[in-house]
Every structure is written in structure tokens, then in C-alpha cells.
Amino acid sequence: xxxxxxxxxxxxxxxxxxxxxxxxxxxxxxxxxxxxxxxxxxxxxxxxxxxxxxxxxxxxxxxxxxxxxxxxxx
Numbered sequence: 481x482x483x484x485x486x487x488x489x490x491x492x493x494x495x496x497x498x499x500x501x502x503x504x505x506x507x508x509x510x511x512x513x514x515x516x517x518x519x520x521x522x523x524x525x526x527x528x529x530x531x532x533x534x535x536x537x538x539x540x541x542x543x544x545x546x547x548x549x550x551x552x553x554x
Contacts, residue, residue, distance in 0.1 A: 517542075
């Protein structure tokens, strides 16, 4: 039981530091229709690397979606 107290203290200090850290505004991170996206690469299901600037930029429209835990065991 005595070993648990220092660990709890460290966890509390870490949480306080994180709570006091400056937080970026989410509005500055939001993208709107027509905004340019950052250049990125992503792995495909065919084990190839898709490069946005090489494969899509100026050629096709690109829509990105995110499904948390879709088709994955949780």
C-alpha cells in the first residue's frame, strides 16, 4: 500500500499539468468545403502507398471519411 502513494501522486501531477496546458481552438483545425488539404500519403488495402499530390491533386475529387472502429473488433 505504501508503494501506491508515490504512483498516485505522480499521476495526479501529470493530470494537473495536462489540464493546465494550452489547448488549441478546434475552429482553427476545421476544414470547410473548398479549403486546400495538406499533402499526405496513406496506405491502401492493396498494400500500396497513395500519395495525394501525385495521384489525386488536380485530377480527381477526393472525399475522406472516418468511421471509428468500423469493421474492427473492439
